[in-house]
Amino acid sequence: MARYIGPKSKIARRFGEAIFGPDKVLESKAYPPGQHGPNQRRNKTSEYGLQLKEKQKAKYTYGILERQFRTLFKKANSSKGVTGEVLLQLLECRLDNVVYRLGIAPTRSAARQLVSHKHITVNGSVVNIASYSVRPGDIVGVREKSKSLEVVSNSLASHRGGQYSWLEWDSAALSGKFLNRPERTEIPENIKEQLIVELYSK
Structure with missing residues (x-):
């Protein structure tokens, strides 16, 4: 990979x-x-x-x-x-990016690792391909055995829910729904x- x-x-x-x-x-x-960084001439x-x-x-x-x-x-x-x-x-539809946007992981690289280590599910099935393309209506969540992972709980604790209009987060189930592809103005x-x-x- x-x-x-x-x-x-x-x-x-x-x-x-x-x-x-x-x-x-x-x-x-x-x-x-x-x-020469500090004094580099801007050509x-x-x-x-x-x-x-x-x-x-x-x-x-x-x-x-x-x-x-x-x-x-x-x-x-x-x-x-x-x-x-x-x-x-x-x-933005890549699975590792969606996991990051949902706040399950603090960075995209951490999200990629969670996916590759089989901690993430899509519509209830484990998916370990970071480049997997999430479609509107898909439910992305944390695998039941992985919900107690420290990296997940710490990331969610510092994440503000409802930050992105194209994602819907369910804090009880530790899963999020991919509602639609974001418009360009929504991508930060x-x-x-x-x-x-x-x-x-x-």
Whole structure:
């Protein structure tokens, strides 16, 4: 199972955003990594550079590598609707992302681990594929044997329910219903998806 396992704070500093969640390093070092980071001259980035940076940001944010990302783009490009918006919707439909959005896990990487270790169910059946595409009406929950996991209880304790309009959380059953694909205005990620479309359209 391919995933990025390198230094996350360095990546977050490169983009100047806490794309992996709250980061104390980013707060104290709000400049690019490297020995010249604090004094780095801001040269004008090319159009291609901006497009590539946006694609990389999206990939790191959702925790997927190039092959999966390109496959999702092709699927979005052949679907009805605005390609960039459909791409973000497909990313939001990934099971690991839904688990994160529901507050079952504190980060997407933690959500991915819960899924791969068979702690998560979809419509009552265990699903251990992080890229599984959740459909409207699906119920995503915590497996009965896993409800006492410390990482789950701690995450839910610090999570504010009802944060996302396309998800409905049942605190008693520790499960959430995926109501519909979110509109672009509802997705909080700071990603300029049109730049990604332009990059792949070359």
